[in-house]
Amino acid sequence: MQKSxxxxxxxxxxxxxxxxxxxxxxxxxxxxxxxxxxxxxxxxTPDQRVKKIINKIIEMVNKEENLQVKVQSDSGNLQFGTFLRYKYKPSIKYAFDFYTKDHERYAMLKVVSRTKSPELCAHLRNFFNILANIDRNRFNELHSKEVITCIPDDSNNRFSREFFSGISIEGIRDEEIAEYLTRYLIMLDESLKYYFSHIDNLQNAAKRIDAIYLKHMSNIRLYRL
Incomplete structure (x- = not known):
């Protein structure tokens, strides 16, 4: 929708x-x-569609035992909280931000950790490098499109993934968008917890995370080719 x-x-x-x-x-x-x-x-309106998508994501995530809604705002922000089974059980925050740029809508998923532990930071960076590599390869394979990810070294924002960048989603139902974002979130959470529950034996971590990715994401055809 264009504004005048x-x-x-x-x-x-x-x-x-x-x-x-x-x-x-x-x-x-x-x-x-x-x-x-x-x-x-x-x-x-785009804002009303975002609210509808957010409500649907919450409805689907509430069926999961491992994620808890922390923040929901009408401005297009949605946050979930969880923790890792690692030493002092550090908390992890997943945040969806919805915004409009050049009359197109986008979504950004950010994963935030407040930890200052060098060891935990190194493990998080390793995990997100594994996931980003799988995501780039599998997403291109499934949808013939590129993904935009970011893994900063000097920020609490350990990982971010942009959705719908440069891709028209006007013909896609809000329920399909919500399902896609929810599945990605659940996939990420399951993969992260698998990594930390096998932190003493990570030899097959990439292979197992790839299997988790395919389990959740391979049957979704969100982008019409």
Missing amino acids: LYSLILFDDVVEAVDRMAYERNMNRSQLINEILARQVGLL
């Missing part, structure tokens, strides 16, 4: 009521008016 600037003549009392409601919902006046009008004419 329009002028409206409204009653002052209506604008005051709109501003109050917008403030309560952490929105600005234009966002709220746009949402109300879209709902009235039977359309979904």
